[in-house]
Amino acid sequence: MKVKCTVSYDGSQFYGYQVQPNKRTVQSEIEEALTKLHKGEKIKIFASGRTDASVHAVGQVFHFETNLRIPDDRWPFALNSLLPEDIVIKSAAYVEHEFHARFDVVKKEYRYIINQEKIQDVFKRKYCFHYPYEIDLQSIEKACDLLLGTHDFTSFCAAKTEVEDKVRTLYSIEVIKEENDIIFRFIGNGFLYNMVRILVGTLLEIGQGIKSFEDIPAIFKGLDRRLSGKTVPGHGLYLWKVYYDN
Amino acid sequence: MKVKCTVSYDGSQFYGYQVQPNKRTVQSEIEEALTKLHKGEKIKIFASGRTDASVHAVGQVFHFETNLRIPDDRWPFALNSLLPEDIVIKSAAYVEHEFHARFDVVKKEYRYIINQEKIQDVFKRKYCFHYPYEIDLQSIEKACDLLLGTHDFTSFCAAKTEVEDKVRTLYSIEVIKEENDIIFRFIGNGFLYNMVRILVGTLLEIGQGIKSFEDIPAIFKGLDRRLSGKTVPGHGLYLWKVYYDN
Structure with missing residues (x-):
């Protein structure tokens, strides 16, 4: 069974x-x-x-x-x-015998949490990325709109990714402010190696004004990892939910 | 300085x-x-x-x-x-030079957090006491009323406590339900060795019906650690705030 x-x-x-x-x-x-x-x-x-x-x-x-x-x-x-x-x-x-946890995935939800307190919260040090810099959430939300949908995410995955088909669909991105935390919530049909961490890194650079949300189309088009932002650390990332039919 | x-x-x-x-x-x-x-x-x-x-x-x-x-x-x-x-x-x-972090304490706040989810939340395992049993909050609140004020807390501190004067004043006890957590918030002028953990252990036994809130006066009066409840684990306890004048 x-x-x-x-x-x-x-x-x-x-x-x-x-x-x-x-x-x-x-x-x-x-x-x-x-x-x-x-x-x-x-x-x-x-x-x-x-x-x-x-x-x-x-x-x-x-x-x-x-x-x-x-x-x-x-x-x-x-x-x-x-x-x-x-x-x-x-x-x-x-x-049922036909079920496969990997091949039957319909969509996945990842969350990334950053904490914006000036001084690190000791209880969150392993569970959020401490990012005490001011960021502009409006620019970030504009960038999210441009990331949504079906794209070749070559520029948003680790250069060494072996998968050939790098086209994925992002169904939703939510940016939720909860006290001193900001939660990035991504739902998509699949995620490439380091994709969420590079997406968040890019959004944070846009929030800080290092990049602009208007750069997103060119980053997609360039198909080059070097065009997007830094990979943020793993300890802020959560595989939140895996969706199957039924 | x-x-x-x-x-x-x-x-x-x-x-x-x-x-x-x-x-x-x-x-x-x-x-x-x-x-x-x-x-x-x-x-x-x-x-x-x-x-x-x-x-x-x-x-x-x-x-x-x-x-x-x-x-x-x-x-x-x-x-x-x-x-x-x-x-x-x-x-x-x-x-000022006269300040002393221990001798100048006016009151202290401790919190104790229990988590009531049926299956342990992996992210809370070191930060809450996992207590998935049904408890009656009304009995617990009635017990809290009887614990408030100035008492000899001999029955509520570890038997080996060396301090001689075991009279302390509890100014407030709040029991706050937050989703699957219950937060016990104690403010008092001082706390004896293991006092909060024994108070919470006793309140949980009252909540489960093992003891009754009506037992509290006799527990105080008996001046005997064996009359109160079990000492709950340390990892649910937080020294939350220390109050000084000014």
Whole structure:
């Protein structure tokens, strides 16, 4: 039987999601817990996609195959008791055999949080990017309008990205001010390597007047990573939700 | 000259506030940073009081003597650049020579946060006490009314407390529900060892019906730690603010 799980993790102490030899990763911790639960039988998980070192997840999704007969709502408790405290399974459900956590993704939501307090909030240091500079939200919102829709995002992904087709669609970008935080909320059909972090870096440079929102069309057209802004740090980024049909 | 500093710290990685041989403590980290800044001259700090292992501070206050002439508003930056990332100096001010961070305290505010989500929120695991049990807030509020005012708090402090006078005054207790969190906010003229954690433990037992709010007078009267509730964990506790005259 196939189980679909929603998992949240604090990315601070991980070398990202994907298994790497001799590194602590989210995937390896979950596979180890599942293997224990299956009395040594090796279980492999398939996630909606990777996340990088120090990037968090509120609603990452993965699936795996199992012969264990555990009720849906007991899976989180069974797994959480075997997982380290920085990974928490939020829910689980049996799904049809055809379901695939990566290939069936319809859209994804990422959030990026910056904190604008002058002096760093000690409790947010691993969960927001501390950015105490004045930014003009109106220019940022104008830039967001130009980023929306279907584009070749070559200029907004890490130069070493191996994927060939770099056309993606951004359905919505929201910029929400909450006290001293600014939350950037992106929903799209897919995201390239470092894409959200480069989009935010570019928006912040526009907010500071280093770049203009009017530069966006030329950045797209240039198909060159060097035209966009800096990549902001991973610890402000959250894989918030993965959407599937049904 | 005498400097008064307000400091916040994430208690997770400390063996409490006070210096202990071979342990990482808040006091020793701050004194080390100050000593560096004073080119090796040993600087001692005096705080409003101690906090225990894993207890956080939003607004702990301490003072120290210095011969350095740094403007008030530059002290936080000078010190923060030398401090580890889990201690942040929020503000500093020159004060009169008579000021003492401990002896001049007029009142203190502590907060204790519990999280009631069924499944732990991974981002709150070090910053709230996970308590997913149903509790009756009305009984808790009735108990709070009986705790207010001036009492001998012997039954509400750790048995090993050495202080002789255990009479303290609680000016206010607020119980605030915020989404899935419940925040207990205590303001008093002073707090005994483990007092807030035992008060919250007792209130939670009242909320669950293990004890009744009507037991409070007898618990006070008994002058016996065994009459009150369990001590809740340190990681839900925050020294929120220290009040002085002026």
